[in-house]
Amino acid sequence: MFEYDSGKLQSRTAAKQMPPVRRHAYDADLKLKAISHANEHRNRAAVRKYNINESMVRKWRKQEDDLRQAKKTTQSFRGNNTRWPQLEDKIEQWVMEQRAAGRSISTVLIRMKATTLDGAWISVTFVAPFLVFLFYEKT
Known part of the structure; x- marks a missing residue:
């Protein structure tokens, strides 16, 4: 359970930690090749040929229609749709008006x-994550 290494007592798990896994970005062309290979020979064959994880092949097979419509150099589909697009538009317009008038805007x-715009069903803490940093980047 413990190893003695030059005067220090260490647990085996602490001594043999694995390095962190590196993330990779794959373009749409490679994803489509992996999908077609998986359709012909199953997912495991595509995993071995392209040296990727099987869960990625399953995910890409679900995204096949979107991948076929994307540019071949597109690496991923980043960003989610907004939860409340009308509220976001109202807030963006308000922020632009305030900045045009020379007023400073805080989070x-x-x-x-x-x-105040959308009533009581949205709490202050719930609104913060999707709005605050969004408007600092947009404007």
Whole structure:
């Protein structure tokens, strides 16, 4: 359970930790090749040929229609659809008006305005993650 190494007592798990797994980005062309190979020979054959994880092949097979419509150099589908697009549009318009008038906008003001615009069903803490940093990047 423990190893003695030059005067230090270490557990075996601490001594033999695996390095972190590196993430890779694959373009749509390679994904489509892996999908077609998996359709002909099953997922495991595509895993061995392209040196990828089987869960990735399953995920790509679900995305096949979107991948065929994407550019061949596209690596991923980043970003999610907004939860409340109308609220986001109203807040964006309000932020632009405030900045045009020379007023400074804080994250607290954005959250407060979002709760007053869309009523009581959105709490201040729930609005913050999807709005605050979004408007600092957009404008």
